[in-house]
Amino acid sequence: MSANSRPAHGEHPTREALRMFARSPVAVVGFALLGAIVALALLGPMLMPADPFDIVAAPLSPPSFQEALLGTDQQGRDVLTGIVHGGRATLAVGLSAALVSVLIGITVGAIAGFFGGTIDEILMRVTEFFQVLPALLFSMVLVTLFTPTLMTIALSIGAVSWTATARLTRAEFLKLKELDFVAAEHVIGAGKGRIIWGVILPNALPPLIVSATFAIGTAILFEASLSFLGLGDPNRMSWGLMIGSSRSYILSSWWAVTFPGCMIFLTVLAVSLIGDGLNDALNPKLRERR
Amino acid sequence: MTAAGLLRIEGLSVEFGSGDNLARVLNDVAFEMKPRETLGIVGESGCGKSMTALAIMRLVPNPPGRISAGRIVLGGEDLLQATDARMRDIRGNRIAMIFQEPMTSLNPVFTVGSQIAESLTLHLGLSGAAARARGVELLKAVGIPSPEQRFDAYPHQLSGGMRQRVMIAMAIACEPELLIADEPTTALDVTVQAQIFDLLRSIQQARGMGLILITHDMGVIAEMTDRVVVMYGGRVVEQGATRDVLARPAHPYTRGLVACVPTLEMDGDGEPADLPEIPGVVPSIWELQTGCPFADRCNVVLPWCRQEMPAATLIGVAHWVACWQRQEGRP
Numbered sequence: 001m002s003a004n005s006r007p008a009h010g011e012h013p014t015r016e017a018l019r020m021f022a023r024s025p026v027a028v029v030g031f032a033l034l035g036a037i038v039a040l041a042l043l044g045p046m047l048m049p050a051d052p053f054d055i056v057a058a059p060l061s062p063p064s065f066q067e068a069l070l071g072t073d074q075q076g077r078d079v080l081t082g083i084v085h086g087g088r089a090t091l092a093v094g095l096s097a098a099l100v101s102v103l104i105g106i107t108v109g110a111i112a113g114f115f116g117g118t119i120d121e122i123l124m125r126v127t128e129f130f131q132v133l134p135a136l137l138f139s140m141v142l143v144t145l146f147t148p149t150l151m152t153i154a155l156s157i158g159a160v161s162w163t164a165t166a167r168l169t170r171a172e173f174l175k176l177k178e179l180d181f182v183a184a185e186h187v188i189g190a191g192k193g194r195i196i197w198g199v200i201l202p203n204a205l206p207p208l209i210v211s212a213t214f215a216i217g218t219a220i221l222f223e224a225s226l227s228f229l230g231l232g233d234p235n236r237m238s239w240g241l242m243i244g245s246s247r248s249y250i251l252s253s254w255w256a257v258t259f260p261g262c263m264i265f266l267t268v269l270a271v272s273l274i275g276d277g278l279n280d281a282l283n284p285k286l287r288e289r290r
Numbered sequence: 291m292t293a294a295g296l297l298r299i300e301g302l303s304v305e306f307g308s309g310d311n312l313a314r315v316l317n318d319v320a321f322e323m324k325p326r327e328t329l330g331i332v333g334e335s336g337c338g339k340s341m342t343a344l345a346i347m348r349l350v351p352n353p354p355g356r357i358s359a360g361r362i363v364l365g366g367e368d369l370l371q372a373t374d375a376r377m378r379d380i381r382g383n384r385i386a387m388i389f390q391e392p393m394t395s396l397n398p399v400f401t402v403g404s405q406i407a408e409s410l411t412l413h414l415g416l417s418g419a420a421a422r423a424r425g426v427e428l429l430k431a432v433g434i435p436s437p438e439q440r441f442d443a444y445p446h447q448l449s450g451g452m453r454q455r456v457m458i459a460m461a462i463a464c465e466p467e468l469l470i471a472d473e474p475t476t477a478l479d480v481t482v483q484a485q486i487f488d489l490l491r492s493i494q495q496a497r498g499m500g501l502i503l504i505t506h507d508m509g510v511i512a513e514m515t516d517r518v519v520v521m522y523g524g525r526v527v528e529q530g531a532t533r534d535v536l537a538r539p540a541h542p543y544t545r546g547l548v549a550c551v552p553t554l555e556m557d558g559d560g561e562p563a564d565l566p567e568i569p570g571v572v573p574s575i576w577e578l579q580t581g582c583p584f585a586d587r588c589n590v591v592l593p594w595c596r597q598e599m600p601a602a603t604l605i606g607v608a609h610w611v612a613c614w615q616r617q618e619g620r621p
Contacts, residue, residue, distance in 0.1 A: 203397070
């Protein structure tokens with residue numbers, strides 16, 4: 001491609017990516033699915049104001065149209081109400097844990113990749129230390145050290161799951177910091193902070209956005225695991241808590257664990273589909289194949 | 291050494307690595323520039339041209355590189371003594387630089403306007419509408435059609451020549467005293483090259499900047515520069531007024547470079563004349579140098595050339611050469 005033959009047309013890269021995203025059926029399905037789940041979590045409790053911890057029928061009643069549509073658990077609590085109310089906690093923890101993990105990961109990775117040398121060595125050894133720790137065990141320790149609230153759970157999940165983002169960010173920075181436009185920033189006298197956050201990071205964002213999306217899915221599964229193990233916030237209904245409290249009855253009363261399990265599955269699936277769609281839309285190599 | 295000089299470089303040495311892996315990429319480089327002068331730095335790849343430019347900006351990659359000796363005096367101030375904050379203030383403001391590759395020198399995720407405005411914000415404190423107005427003015431000054439629209443264009447929407455014009459607009463945004471152009475047209479088509487050189491020349495004259503033009507093309511040197519510095523193996527081997535150096539090249543390497551310029555003349559049998567070449571390759575920077583770095587490729591080498599580097603000798607009006615052939619006697 002000759003330097004001068006390129007037509008001077010084009011659109012904003014973000015808008016182009018959005019258009020690519022909207023064209024991908026997988027991404028649209030994921031987006032619609034996640035939208036429905038978020039709407040359920042946000043609006044559902046208003047439509048079904050009953051307390052999800054209330055006993056509504058005999059324990060372990062099977063799904064029926066008369067009493068509980070999706071059945072009850074071993075304490076007689078309505079599974080449907082639990083699902084509607086539990087979505088908020090699951091999504092809130094998933095999102096904020098992913099946010100914490102991405103913030104730590106980007107900061108560590110950006111500093112390591114940009115400065116290199118001893119700083120890089122130290123930060124990468126720290127990252128490896130966190131990588132070899134069994135993540136679930138470590139976050140269990142963190143949660144039990146503090147009172148399990150949504151905040152501490154999100155922080156402890158974020159604190160154990162930032163390593164992949166850090167490595168990805170570092171790799172992007174190592175690649176980008178050698179490019180001419182970064183040298184050009186040095187040449188006009190821009191400071192290091194400006195170059196890291198204002199010049200290199202925006203160019204590293206496409207893969208990081210994809211990775212952040214997948215991080216949400218991982219964090220939701222993580223939250224479910226912690227709740228399943230009884231380490232969630234016992235005063236907040238969540239899908240993981242529902243699965244955990246009814247796990248002994250899975251063979252006799254399948255509904256108590258299956259329905260919340262399906263919700264987790266659908267949520268993580270939706271997030272993954274969006275991640276795939278974003279990957280296609282933001283990856284310049286795939287984009288050129290249009 | 292006139293007080294009115296723009297830039298004076300003395301004994302500049304740059305080293306990479308340490309101990310057994312020590313490489314001297316610049317060795318005792320010295321030259322000076324008057325205001326409004328165009329200085330050409332010419333030499334093969336790897337001879338230290340670009341490293342000299344980076345050293346002037348104090349942007350030698352460190353580690354592994356460092357400036358190990360010398361002085362770089364810009365308008366009376368030694369840049370090697372300046373603090374990092376002072377240096378950031380000087381870069382882009384008093385010294386600006388243009389790179390070889392306009393396709394990659396612009397940040398792909400921001401508009402060209404915002405990249406021009408950045409320098410204005412950093413050094414002149416302009417922002418918003420004022421920065422935009424000044425940016426559009428700069429785009430106009432570098433000959434970009436419909437600058438208002440182009441201000442909001444992304445780099446990928448511009449051709450290579452247009453991008454190099456944008457780079458020049460960014461470089462002159464703060465009215466620098468010195469502009470360093472590192473092979474500014476190597477990546478462009480021949481017709482665009484001529485346009486960019488015309489632009490550089492008119493901008494330099496209009497704004498009274500000093501211009502350092504780094505190139506490997508003797509044709510560009512002849513066309514554009516007042517003085518020329520010929521570098522080889524990290525050393526300055528010859529320097530002087532461009533017409534003197536081209537008319538009476540004293541160093542065998544300069545003679546080779548001058549002879550390498552293709553001409554349209556025919557030889558006796560009506561065929562185009564064969565283009566002479568300089569045999570051999572540039573010595574690796576990792577080889578320990580004693581003596582003249584050009585000795586292995588030189589056709590008039592003397593026995594002691596490999597033992598000691600000749601000092602620069604004055605052979606005309608401000609025309610210096612570092613060659614034993616032009617020295618009285620031997621070491």
